[in-house]
Amino acid sequence: LSAVPPSAAGGPFTLEAEFQRDLDPRKVNLIIGAYRDDWARPWQLRAVAEAKKQLKVESSFHEYLPLQGSSEFIKSAKRLIFGDNIVNEMSESIASIQTVSGTGANSLIAKFLDKHTRCNNIWLPDPTWVNHKDIWEVNAPRILMRCYPYYSDSIHALDFDQMLHILTNEAQQGDAILLHACAHNPTGQDPTEEQWNKIARLCQAKKLFVIFDSAYQGFASGDLDRDAWAVRHFTSFSDLEIAVCQSFSKNLGLYGERVGALHVVMTRSPHTTAIHVQDRLVDLHRAFVSMAPLFGCRVANHIFQNQELQDMWHADLTTMSGRISSMRNALYSELLRLRTPGDWAHAKNQVGMFSYTGLTKEEVEVLRTKYHIYMLPSGRASVCGLTNANVKYVAQAIHNVVTG
Ligand code: PMP
DSSP: OTTOOOOOOOSHHHHHHHHHHOOOTTOEEOOSOSOBOTTSOBOOOHHHHHHHHHHTGGGOOOOOOOTTOOHHHHHHHHHHHHHHHHHHHHGGGEEEEEEEHHHHHHHHHHHHHHHHSOOOEEEEEESOOHHHHHHHHHHOTTSEEEEEEOEETTTTEEOHHHHHHHHHHHOOTTOEEEEESSSOTTTOOOOOHHHHHHHHHHHHHHTOEEEEEESOTTTSSSOTTGGGHHHHHHHTSTTOEEEEEEEOTTTSOOGGGOEEEEEEEETTSOHHHHHHHHHHHHHHHHHHTSSOOSHHHHHHHHHHTOHHHHHHHHHHHHHHHHHHHHHHHHHHHHHHHTTOSSOOHHHHHSOSSEEEOOOOHHHHHHHHHHHOEEOOTTSEEEGGGOOTTTHHHHHHHHHHHHHO
């Protein structure tokens, strides 16, 4: 074992450990993608607290779930992402399995495509969530990872023409493409409905297998249906094959409980295909983790089954997305007031948990060493780490760093 090489240092969790060791009282954590309240504390959703109370968890058993997961949970998870109409029409063409949250769903679809299809390339957006590359490398060694341009640093916006250009010219029939369903991580920049439509047509023309990573439903707009628009729109194309990796970490605040699902929609195949796909997913999952965890899914399920708790959940989503958007506006107003050079409109216009600030690696380093403000070297800042108490300090530090 002495030949085992050390792991490459870096990444959000190394930075987080460094933040924890930092004793400066002014320190600000803009690293990890988890919601924080206006006192920078973790926040339990009211719906979750109430569900746990009603479930009387002290007396519940801890049996295994079935291999495909809880059937009630899967039914509700499907309805949340696809909506009633699609589920009522196409239920038999959708294979679904409960997974170890979004990471588990991404890993499972990578393993599945590697083992059971002839997919040769997976197209990932550039940039994307840092873990996507590791997930595909570890789980799909046969499939080549390719990147399509997604975001232009110079205009702080989607690089849409380049994205379509590269995919049109280089993607091959049968390749897979990964799309963030909403609140793109790390850029906070989503396509418009018109752009989504063009992407769908391209996927249709090139017969690409579409993988939606849906980790932030409800976090972009505060509305679960609106944030599922792209997924539902793609599903309306009768000849697209689609997978959805669904996470409830952020929208239910059940991060550590690992609640999620993987759905595969087969619009152009006979429904026996859905059964075969479902069985293969279960087989792979069995070898990998057996079945997903029980506790978080029980809490989620209780909320999904109970109208009063669902209303509470929707209000919780408004609280979280509302606070994030007010922090975006506060940061933007401060930078404007300070007359910080550059156009900072992207700080307020991007959606979801993150702001892709456009700060360089060197500027991020100065923010950390001189001002004890921590964010990813790419300039990605978790807006949840901003509070009414620290936003002025952060804006002033950004101003100082930019004006050098
Ligand atoms: N996809 C994206 C784009 C993410 O940002 C995240 C969480 N950071 C995930 C998937 C997975 O999160 P989890 O495994 O907690 O569901």
